[in-house]
C-alpha cells in the first residue's frame with residue numbers, strides 16, 4: 001500500500017511553489033474574489049481511511065461538479081428515459097458552447113455541458129416535490145452531512161449574469177426539450193451549482209461512485225450498471241474539451257467545476273478531491289489537474 005499521506009504532502013509542496021496557479025473565474029462575480037493560493041487535497045479510500053493536505057475542510061463553490069449529483073438523482077427518478085433527451089458523447093467544446101446544441105436539434109451532447117445539465121435540472125424540477133430542498137437533502141444524505149448548503153450569494157450572482165445559460169435554456173425551449181419555464185429551471189440550476197463543500201465533504205458525497213452505488217451510509221442509490229454509466233460519462237465528458245487530456249494525464253473518471261474543485265475516483269479503491277481556484281484556459285483547475293496527475297503517477301493507481 002503506498003504511503004498516501006507522504007505522497008499528498010509532496011504534491012502539496014510542489015503545488016505551493018508553482019509560479020503559475022491559473023486564473024480564478026470572474027464571469028460569476030461572486031467567485032472573482034477567491035484567493036488562488038487556497039489549495040487542498042483529500043483522499044478517502046474504500047477501506048475507510050482518510051488523508052488530507054492543505055485547506056481540505058474549507059468550503060468552496062462546487063459549481064459543475066454538482067452536475068454529476070443532479071444526473072444521479074435524475075437517473076434514480078426516471079431511469080433510462082434521461083437518454084431520450086440528452087446524448088452521451090463528448091462535446092470537444094467548452095462547457096457553455098451553444099453551436100452544437102443547434103446542430104443537434106436541441107439534444108445536448110452530454111449531461112455535463114451546461115445545456116445538458118439544464119435539461120437534467122428540468123427533469124428534477126418536474127419530478128421533485130420541492131426541487132431545491134429535495135436535491136439538497138439528497139446531497140446531504142449521500143454524505144450523512146446535514147451542514148452542506150447552497151451559497152445564496154453565488155446563486156444570485158450567477159442569476160444576474162448567466163446570460164449564456166439563459167440563451168441555452170431558451171434554445172432548449174425552442175426545440176421543445178424543456179418542459180418547465182426557463183426562469184424556474186435556471187433558478188434551480190443556479191442554486192444547484194452554488195452548493196458549497198470542502199474537499200473532505202466532496203470525497204464523502206462521491207463515495208457511492210467508487211462503491212457500486214452504495215453511499216457512505218450504506219444505502220443503495222444507484223445500481224451497479226447505473227454507476228458504470230455515470231463513471232463512463234465522467235471519464236469521457238467530465239472535463240469538456242479537456243476530457244482527453246485528463247484521461248491521458250490522470251486516467252480516472254472525474255468532474256471539475258469553475259470554483260476550482262475536481263473530484264476523481266477509482267472504483268473499489270478511492271475518491272480523491274482537489275481544490276485550487278486558479279483555472280487553465282479550458283476552465284479546469286490548473287494545479288488540481290497537475291496534482292491528480294502526480295497522484296496517479298506516484299501511486300500507479302488509475303483505471304488504466
Ligand code: DON
Pocket residue numbers: 062063064065095096114158165193256257258259283284
Ligand atoms: O453554468 C455555469 O457556467 C456554472 N454554474 C458552472 C460551470 C462550470 O463549473 C464549468 N466547469 N468547469
